[in-house]
Amino acid sequence: MSDVLELLDVSVVRDGRALVDDVSWAVKEGERWVILGPNGAGKTTLLNIASSYLFPTSGTASILGEKLGKPGTDVFELRPRIGMAGAAMADKMPKRQTVLQTVLTAAYGMTATWHENYDEVDEQRARAFLDRLGMTEYLDRKFGTLSEGERKRTLIARAMMTDPELLLLDEPAAGLDLGGREDLVRRLGRLAQDPYAPSMVMVTHHVEEIAPGFTHVLMIRQGKVLAAGPMETELTSRNLSLCFGLPLLVEQRGNRWSAQGLPLG
Numbered sequence: 268m269s270d271v272l273e274l275l276d277v278s279v280v281r282d283g284r285a286l287v288d289d290v291s292w293a294v295k296e297g298e299r300w301v302i303l304g305p306n307g308a309g310k311t312t313l314l315n316i317a318s319s320y321l322f323p324t325s326g327t328a329s330i331l332g333e334k335l336g337k338p339g340t341d342v343f344e345l346r347p348r349i350g351m352a353g354a355a356m357a358d359k360m361p362k363r364q365t366v367l368q369t370v371l372t373a374a375y376g377m378t379a380t381w382h383e384n385y386d387e388v389d390e391q392r393a394r395a396f397l398d399r400l401g402m403t404e405y406l407d408r409k410f411g412t413l414s415e416g417e418r419k420r421t422l423i424a425r426a427m428m429t430d431p432e433l434l435l436l437d438e439p440a441a442g443l444d445l446g447g448r449e450d451l452v453r454r455l456g457r458l459a460q461d462p463y464a465p466s467m468v469m470v471t472h473h474v475e476e477i478a479p480g481f482t483h484v485l486m487i488r489q490g491k492v493l494a495a496g497p498m499e500t501e502l503t504s505r506n507l508s509l510c511f512g513l514p515l516l517v518e519q520r521g522n523r524w525s526a527q528g529l530p531l532g
């Protein structure tokens with residue numbers, strides 16, 4: 268299996284502070300990773316490197332075999348190979364554009380519509396992805412009128428449109444109610460368990476949001492890697508407690524996870 272993502276001794280320094288501190292981490296083809304860590308730990312900064320929008324201050328980052336910053340690596344060729352869904356993406360989407368247009372524009376590497384005549388094939392693909400995410404009834408709705416959950420599902424469909432080799436999801440379940448979260452977890456689970464789906468990296472704050480099919484976990488705290496490896500061995504009460512800085516009990520029931528704080532002694 269080849270590396271989809273390889274970070275070697277990567278640091279990102281801003282104003283003299285390391286936001287990401289000497290991180291070495293590899294994602295291999297077919298793996299589905301969850302990044303867990305408290306607020307400000309550096310999760311989004313790592314995703315920004317993985318999406319080629321941020322270059323490390325030191326160390327090396329290779330994405331889909333291309334080393335960032337190396338002569339010959341063209342990030343504009345790399346970016347269509349990476350699907351990205353997150354709040355930053357939602358902010359870039361024109362609010363008056365329909366759901367179908369929002370997904371379709373991804374096929375042309377842009378956020379806004381530029382002509383009315385998209386390829387029939389692209390439109391069929393956009394409809395199929397939206398259908399998989401339960402958005403068929405919303406095709407003609409304006410993006411700006413969608414609820415948080417509908418917006419998130421639209422953006423995941425959009426991220427799939429370019430047939431990416433790496434799919435990055437930044438807190439896909441944040442802000443969703445219980446039903447919305449469970450619906451999304453089921454859909455992400457279906458995607459994560461699909462052998463033809465791309466390698467995936469999902470940032471989350473909650474182990475309850477980890478969908479079945481996710482295989483590995485990276486835990487970070489203050490920019491440093493605390494644990495990295497298969498979920499079964501690394502997603503432990505000890506590691507999670509160290510990561511979030513208080514005693515936590517993590518449990519696995521079936522193929523889902525939950526965590527709770529231990530009572531004050």
Ligand SMILES: Nc1ncnc2c1ncn2[C@@H]1O[C@H](COP(=O)(O)OP(=O)(O)OP(=O)(O)O)[C@@H](O)[C@H]1O
Binds near residue numbers: 281307
């Ligand atoms: N351009 C910047 N200049 C200075 N500090 C920054 C910059 N970008 C991010 N930071 C800081 O870097 C740290 C890590 O930020 P990051 O967004 O990666 O954390 P996160 O783990 O995604 O947090 P959250 O869970 O709150 O979204 C934070 O303390 C943030 O304030």
